[in-house]
Amino acid sequence: MKKERPDFFRQLADQQHPQYLWIGCSDSRVPANEIVGLLPGELFVHRNVANIVVPSDLNCVSVLHFAVEILRVKHIIVCGHYGCTGVLAAMDDIELGAAENWLNHVREVEERHEEELAALGGGDAHFRRLCELNVLAQIQNVGRTSPVRKAWKFGQDLTVHGWVYGVEDGLIRDLGVHAASREDVTSLRRRPDRP
Numbered sequence: 001m002k003k004e005r006p007d008f009f010r011q012l013a014d015q016q017h018p019q020y021l022w023i024g025c026s027d028s029r030v031p032a033n034e035i036v037g038l039l040p041g042e043l044f045v046h047r048n049v050a051n052i053v054v055p056s057d058l059n060c061v062s063v064l065h066f067a068v069e070i071l072r073v074k075h076i077i078v079c080g081h082y083g084c085t086g087v088l089a090a091m092d093d094i095e096l097g098a099a100e101n102w103l104n105h106v107r108e109v110e111e112r113h114e115e116e117l118a119a120l121g122g123g124d125a126h127f128r129r130l131c132e133l134n135v136l137a138q139i140q141n142v143g144r145t146s147p148v149r150k151a152w153k154f155g156q157d158l159t160v161h162g163w164v165y166g167v168e169d170g171l172i173r174d175l176g177v178h179a180a181s182r183e184d185v186t187s188l189r190r191r192p193d194r195p
């Protein structure tokens with residue numbers, strides 16, 4: 001990098017101007033910057049097991065606050081992934097110690113969509129759909145946090161996107177859900193195929 005752009009690191013040391021906040025899984029196969037091809041300084045990142053957003057999680061809300069109010073990112077990408085061990089553990093009641101409590105948030109999503117998931121006949125289709133539904137639920141949760149509510153209230157340009165990444169093929173799927181206001185989040189809730 002220094003060969004191509006000698007000033008790159010010196011400029012980065014002064015300040016960051018990312019336009020995007022990435023909320024993704026901690027899974028080592030889902031590295032945020034590499035997947036979207038962004039350089040240091042271009043993507044603000046929060047990762048945890050199964051890319052869960054809980055409005056009472058001080059860690060996650062602090063990241064959202066810094067990204068939205070200080071850095072003023074324009075896009076928040078919630079990116080889940082197929083083959084997520086956290087989602088699988090929630091589905092199959094695998095014992096994961098402390099993470100079991102955390103994964104209750106995924107179990108709640110599964111319960112809310114019991115009928116739709118049951119119709120898939122179990123197996124991989126159920127697993128993949130739950131990975132998607134979990135992302136859709138987290139978009140709503142992002143919209144419920146105080147920094148995002150405040151940003152929308154004051155007309156800040158901020159859109160939340162839902163993606164799922166395939167660890168088996170390296171491709172990103174856009175779930176086609178974009179929330180740019182409180183009304184968008186409310187209408188997500190009303191759609192029968194949404195969280």
Ligand code: CO
Binds near residue numbers: 049
């Ligand atoms: Co995962």
